[in-house]
Amino acid sequence: MLRSSRPSINLIRQVGTIAIQEPAQPSVKTDIPGPRSKLLHENLKRVHQAPSVKFFVDYESSFGNYLVDADGNALLDSFMQISSIPIGYNHPELVALHSDPRFITAAVSRPALGNFPRTDFADLIANSLISIAPPGLRHVQTMMDGTGANENAIKQSFIRYQTLKRGGPPTPKDLESCMNQELPGTPKLSVLGFQGSFHGRSLGMLSVTRSKAIHKVDIPAFDWPIAKFPRYKYPLVKHENYNKKQDEESLEDVKKHFIARKKEKRDVAALIVEPIQSEGGDFHASNEYFHELQKLCKEHGVTFIVDEVQTGGGASGHFWAHEKWGLPEAPDIVTFSKKALIGGYYYKDELTVNEPYRIFNTWMGEPTKLVILEKVVEIIKRDRLVEQTAKVGAHLYKSLEDLERHFPNLVSNVRGQGNLCAFDLPDAAKRDKLLAVALKYGLHVGGCGDLTVRFRPALIFEQKHADIATEILAQSLKKL
């Protein structure tokens, strides 16, 4: 196999015009979107829906923590394609993979992974996903994206629930009745989600998603219950009692739904929860809360699914945000996508599905992404980037607290885990204005929920980048 472990200028040159250096600081020459972005937007609308497009990006010119937009504006990117770029744009060691035959053949001769996998599939998985598996989990299932990850995690929970109930695989009666979508083959099972959660945009996943109305409106949904999620006040030490009460109320609500649904014979088979409700507004909860949540699930025979699609992959100061909780045992399932480059989920051994075609999909993931992820994981470990997110995140957190002190009427509820930091503005209009002004000064940072600014930088985000970001935020807040 032809594999290069270090970037070679030669290889980079070979592929032409790809940037190989990060700018020292942002530089903005036009409005954003600028004239070229606007023109490209018009062109795109002629062939493809584009109502969510913000601006166009020149990916060949982007590098590291900086993206260069279609108008040549260089922006410090602390949002990174909705948290999905692990080690920055055009990392030279990733660009060098273009001459790896595994990468090329996987791209042009894509396998149906569930039927006819590549001979190196197990190795690729072992070197990438398994080498960073959450403690206590040793098996993984690949899928195409985060929605597919959550859909199949929930399917696997349903299969487990019915298998345990029956004491074995489906009976002929199950197989017959499910073709008419009748009991017992098509069970009336529920999934419990949380107010403010986001788990994807398929019909099934929208049924447990409650972040924003625009995602859900006009789409029929499964009649599944939804529980309150804690809404903390910050700083935590000042609101200990209030926040504890938030935990208790949420746990009480979860328990209530478990019991009620059991009575209605629509048992909750799975509970799905984000370590940080991201799209919903960067809402955190305490380690103790998640311990109790896992305990409740165990008591009620409910599969405990932790959705790390946005929080996983190293940005939280751990490879997986739930590691911080120090649970007595692993969650039953941990789902991922985004920074993991491929969708999928880790699951406990006892959840393994033994019958063919129950968890399946033609592509079932994309092996080129595993070739890239193998190298990404090598770099993350070698360069100690998870440790870096803890350190840089702590620095960013402190800088945001300084902002809060300087702008007490504008900035509140500073919070974070690793470099997944956030803070609130007094209202949506001010939040949106802040994002727009910061962009003008060269900082790309995200919004979420109604009031919140969220950081989702790459793992290579350094203290110097955090300092530029907070400097720009300070400048921008003065304009509000």
Place this chain on the structure above:
Amino acid sequence: MLRSSRPSINLIRQVGTIAIQEPAQPSVKTDIPGPRSKLLHENLKRVHQAPSVKFFVDYESSFGNYLVDADGNALLDSFMQISSIPIGYNHPELVALHSDPRFITAAVSRPALGNFPRTDFADLIANSLISIAPPGLRHVQTMMDGTGANENAIKQSFIRYQTLKRGGPPTPKDLESCMNQELPGTPKLSVLGFQGSFHGRSLGMLSVTRSKAIHKVDIPAFDWPIAKFPRYKYPLVKHENYNKKQDEESLEDVKKHFIARKKEKRDVAALIVEPIQSEGGDFHASNEYFHELQKLCKEHGVTFIVDEVQTGGGASGHFWAHEKWGLPEAPDIVTFSKKALIGGYYYKDELTVNEPYRIFNTWMGEPTKLVILEKVVEIIKRDRLVEQTAKVGAHLYKSLEDLERHFPNLVSNVRGQGNLCAFDLPDAAKRDKLLAVALKYGLHVGGCGDLTVRFRPALIFEQKHADIATEILAQSLKKL
């Protein structure tokens, strides 16, 4: 941009060990799965679920119409990764794309396409998907895979249905009520599917899938109706009256469901149908049938979705199998994936969704696939490969009819469109045995439904490949 329009031996050599030639004929040296495949299967099970794995493939050694398995067996592949490889393994002109900077940056700096598209996104779409758009359709929406394509096609139908009903975008009352999954924001709408259909494995898509119980069992489903689909007898000319009655019964059933659901205030918003029910058993229907089906949908205000995930991309003798029907106007939506390399759907202009984030997904498709598809489309057009599927398909069809004459007690119901040919065996055991014996002789062909053998070759499948295939089938049938 560095783009090579012809394969260069140099470039191929550069990437090492990738095969550049097709074997003259199959060669099988071991059982399939052979000892190495079996060992790799054990290894894979240690890290990943693998109950559907058939054998492992050495993709670096596979070329054209031939795959080489982990044990060095060279198989003529007329199944092509469940119909998903358009122009064979490791096409040299696709391998050469590895040095195209668009391909590399798209792979290592993957955009959130809905928010921050590449500057060349519209061009890539125009050169690939739009250049092969079905007649009458000018807009496309990319997604990750076939399931995501169908999910979002159906979401778009729901949005259209409610928008027309309201006469505009969602009202505050819709937005408020949908957060509690209550009327009017969360409507009780239905999708009508067909007995025997397959549209994906998400919770939503399983609700309109009725191909096999093992996909559906233990998974809760939306309470959507299902209509009878024609089941023809062959040869068609001999069973004209019977088959016409099949059409009528199906159309009657469709109409019945439209009316019943309207009465129940669970209106059918969309109907989804495959041109050839593939996974379900390669069931075809007449041009007249589909004309009537479209008419019925129009009369009842139902979005008419044609699922071309398996049939699209050129294998049917047209780029899209539904072109054969000669409809008076385009279907409302045509979904695709597999041979299109990327999931997505074409839609009529009036279905465009104008509000942001209603049809959205972080990745929303994979631009590396568009770079490859652009070249695939160029090659298909240049080499007249769609015409080739019509010609080779007709030859294959005739050869299968010869088989039927030689083995009248074994082979029946020969049918096909382009190279998407199929025939039936008397029972599942004989069908499975035929597939196994043919594999031993070096032919990889697929099964579907209970009794059916289906061909799903690449577009580069030639008469000589069809002859080898039918020769092996003849040999194999003798062993039954």
